[in-house]
Amino acid sequence: MSETNQKLMRSFFARDTVEVARDLLGKRLVHVDQGQRLAGIILETEAYRGEEDQGCHCRAGRTERTAVMYGPPGLAYVYFVYGMHWLLNLVTEEEGYPGAVLLRALSPEKGLDLIAERRKKQPPRHWMDGPAKLTQALGVDGGQNGLDSCQPGSDLFVEPGYQVEPGQIQSSPRIGLDNVPEPWKSIPWRFTVDPAHLT
DNA sequence: GCGACGATGGGCT
């Protein structure tokens, strides 16, 4: 297995959202929290792109909440759902066009003691296997909304991590869009990789 | 392992 320690540049995110969602698999998400480095390998993502995408928050256009998605690629878009959960996205596309990749699952890699404390009562297998679980584990909440992951010194960023062969990527419909009209409800913009296939 | 269900609050149609 090969590892690197460089931060992904803005040009990585300034592309088609679906490509970025696929390419984020195997990458390492890092949050430096209270001086401690917490990290996990990205195993599951979803793409949300454009005002025509009826599954995307920006279907209603630009509002105070969705403004971050129209901002520069590489920003963190963190929002609140179900009255108690924070979900983390990374903004994509050129500035002015709304898009973001939702991070849905990670494999815990660094800062395991603090992660275990925050996810207590759960076995390691369930520490970061959901979009709100991973924000709990990493200590990400609304305070990180709009933060620039590409800025030097940022406490939230992505590293190259591991290689994923294109043939090992699975795609499927996005989760939780039961009341969204077709084709958006079924478009296969959810991407997963089995951690056994990371090199 | 799986299905059902309550919690809880911001954003918007």
Added chain:
DNA sequence: GCCCATCGTCGCA
């Protein structure tokens, strides 16, 4: 008002 890009717990196998 109603709708959620969800989780944890419970019951049952």
